[in-house]
Amino acid sequence: MPMEKNFCLLQLLLTLITSSIAQPTPETFCGKIKISDPFSLQNPRGSSPFNHMILCKHQRLFFRTSLGLFPISSINYTSKSLTISHPTCSSSIHFISPSLLSAGIPTPKEPNSIIFFNCSSVKHPKLSLISNCTLFDSCAVSLGAFEGSSSCLLVKDSTDLGREFDPKELSCTQYRRVYRSYSDDKDDKEGYEMGTRISFEIPDHIPNICNECQKPNGNCGVGLRCICHPNECRDKVFSPGISQNPINAVLCSLLSITFLMMSYKEGLFTMVT
Ligand SMILES: *[C@@H]1O[C@H](CO)[C@@H](O)[C@H](O)[C@H]1NC(C)=O
Numbered sequence: 260m261p262m263e264k265n266f267c268l269l270q271l272l273l274t275l276i277t278s279s280i281a282q283p284t285p286e287t288f289c290g291k292i293k294i295s296d297p298f299s300l301q302n303p304r305g306s307s308p309f310n311h312m313i314l315c316k317h318q319r320l321f322f323r324t325s326l327g328l329f330p331i332s333s334i335n336y337t338s339k340s341l342t343i344s345h346p347t348c349s350s351s352i353h354f355i356s357p358s359l360l361s362a363g364i365p366t367p368k369e370p371n372s373i374i375f376f377n378c379s380s381v382k383h384p385k386l387s388l389i390s391n392c393t394l395f396d397s398c399a400v401s402l403g404a405f406e407g408s409s410s411c412l413l414v415k416d417s418t419d420l421g422r423e424f425d426p427k428e429l430s431c432t433q434y435r436r437v438y439r440s441y442s443d444d445k446d447d448k449e450g451y452e453m454g455t456r457i458s459f460e461i462p463d464h465i466p467n468i469c470n471e472c473q474k475p476n477g478n479c480g481v482g483l484r485c486i487c488h489p490n491e492c493r494d495k496v497f498s499p500g501i502s503q504n505p506i507n508a509v510l511c512s513l514l515s516i517t518f519l520m521m522s523y524k525e526g527l528f529t530m531v532t
């Protein structure tokens with residue numbers, strides 16, 4: 260309990276600090292990541308639907324979804340894509356497919372892939388899409404430090420598997436989301452980076468990307484759901500299995516909001532800026 264109180268105080272303090280530091284400039288940064296068109300931190304409810312896609316919280320940038328917040332490691336404004344980091348392996352118990360994150364959002368130029376580790380079954384209807392890989396080391400070791408060979412399964416384009424695929428079907432205990440950093444048919448480990456690429460380029464031929472979220476079985480993933488229905492965004496860092504006491508969380512947010520409103524009233528902002 261005292262931990263939660265401290266956390267609440269800290270959140271209050273951070274709310275105050277970040278809100279008083281924010282300066283309205285056309286180009287801003289969230290931590291080290293440049294934020295510019297189509298995103299805006301000043302006008303988070305701005306005209307571009309993709310503006311609901313990101314959230315800057317205590318100088319850390321996140322991809323917003325209806326499941327929670329996923330950390331963004333970089334944005335490339337040339338290729339119009341952002342990268343969700345996935346530095347460590349995750350347990351298959353809480354499998355989040357790249358397809359689930361990106362469904363309905365235009366596909367990035369390079370496909371998102373998945374590597375499964377420690378699989379004990381090799382029988383699956385979609386086995387043709389899955390290849391043996393010895394290019395990646397075991398889960399415990401980072402992709403950079405390759406030594407020896409431990410087996411893993413690679414799915415080059417995760418969209419082929421569909422959103423319903425579950426690595427437990429192959430009895431894999433762990434997985435990692437990766438993407439190809441350049442198009443090259445060589446199965447070169449160097450061609451892969453850790454994380455998931457999400458595109459933010461709206462193709463001209465799609466009049467309204469949110470139409471998919473209206474259909475009962477539409478191609479609407481957790482990212483698009485949040486873009487189209489911002490009230491369904493869950494603005495809490497995604498961490499499976501760990502849940503904050505909901506009442507405390509609500510109280511804490513209310514307290515922060517009240518404080519923020521009070522400081523607006525007191526003209527604290529004009530004083531600081
Ligand atoms: C951004 O994307 C472009 C086009 O795909 C690529 O040439 C460039 O190297 C990327 N920039 C970074 C920093 O990755």
Ligand SMILES: *[C@@H]1O[C@H](CO)[C@@H](O)[C@H](O)[C@H]1NC(C)=O
Pocket residue numbers: 377379398432433
């Ligand atoms: C691999 O799977 C076995 C059982 O299937 C499990 O006991 C072991 O902890 C797993 N290893 C890793 C690194 O997850």
Ligand SMILES: *[C@@H]1O[C@H](CO)[C@@H](O)[C@H](O)[C@H]1NC(C)=O
Pocket residue numbers: 381386389390391
């Ligand atoms: C992977 O390798 C194992 C054993 O070496 C083999 O039994 C299996 O069929 C291979 N799977 C694929 C998808 O090639």
